[in-house]
Amino acid sequence: MSFLDDWPIMPDGSKYDGKRLFSLVQNNESPFAEAWDVKQLIEEVEENLSAKVIDIPSVTKGSNNYVRSKSPRILVPMQL
16 A cells, blocks of 8 residues: 555546646535545634635645754655
8 A cells, every 4th residue: 555645536537637626625526525625624724723715726746744844833845
């Protein structure tokens, strides 16, 4: 079993291009529907940050792993 998740497939069988996630989620067409609830994530972000999510410009393929930098408040992306 791979530690990386498969990139989602759209209903038409094509690979998700990483664009328009917010509008897809709002229309109940999330390419990640089988893996995780993006709408719930958006709601939790809005609630916990007292903010309004208005767009998700892009999603990149692959695993995002983070390590703490020397500053305890900064998370730095790490490539595997």
